[in-house]
Amino acid sequence: MYSKTRLAILVLLISVLACTTSGEVPPATETAEVVSQSNTSVPTEAAPQATPIVEHKTKPGEIPEIQSGVVGDQDSSLTADQNRAPGGDRFTFTRFERPFNSEAMDIYFPAIDIQGAIFYEDAQWLYSEITLKNNEDASFVLNGKYGFEIDLNVDGGGDLLVLASNPSVNEWSTTGVEVWEDSNNDVGGQTPTVTDNVLPAGDGFETRLFGGSDSPDPDLAWARVSPNDPHVVQIAVKRDVLAGDTTYLVGMWSGTEDLDPALFDINDHFAHEQAGTSMTELEYFYPIKEVSELDNTCRMAVGFQPSGNEPGLCPLPPPPGGNAPEDPGCPTQYLVCQNVSQIAVVIVCYCNQP
């Protein structure tokens, strides 16, 4: 009675440990540049609430050439005219595919429909590059929140959340960028990445490390619209947030109001009946209700070779001639993988589990 579920998954391509070079980023003591947070280089004369000038000492450069991870995600435009997602919305496993309005699901939001993402590292920064749906509409704007969640100790519970709201310019900017931490370790509840039976009263990501007026480091995180593609948002955060860790999981998010640091894990904060689903196959829960206008991806392993059992991990492709490792999110018999690149081995796995 169920139709096919497709989890579009790309797999870690190349693990790049903190790499290279000596001269990429000038030391903080050199040539401090002053950048207004409001992107106005000259304060206007009659601005009663002028944005404070923030002295920035370091900001990200160009995206590194070598990626540390790549992930795909469902394209909900394919079934948007049927007021449903094509797959990938598995609430109990913290997987969302619902770039639609609540209840009616008759408004599709291409600007929050993640198509794929790439993660990069260099000596000073972590970068995510999230591609939203190009709907061939000249009025397209990135008017949502975009970000990534880092699970440092690979236990399934997110530890850091980087969010950028309404990125609008092609220059790196700190405007609208926030970094949140789960200091008391309650994100994920008792069983991280899986809905808890008893909803815990957690406070999600409760500690804001960046984005307020009191940020200790005014250069911690940045975002911009890709200079090459208006459907792509690029976000950078200093790798200082990792506190020296080099092995972690990272997953991507987009959304509007429900992409709220205080609501994590969203599938512990809401019951499935409250949240609904975007998939008509799950008729008891369809349509989406209190959790809407939201999309995310599975998690990439960065800095290590995953075993396949890491919580929230994108399904691994089977080794040549072999079977894929058991994955509770996608039993082996439902895993379909293919190479989608002409120039490299880029394996995409779909989960056809009903």
Ligand SMILES: [Ca+2]
């Ligand atoms: Ca998704």
Ligand SMILES: [Ca+2]
């Ligand atoms: Ca999507």
Ligand SMILES: [Ca+2]
């Ligand atoms: Ca964790």
Ligand SMILES: [Ca+2]
């Ligand atoms: Ca917390």
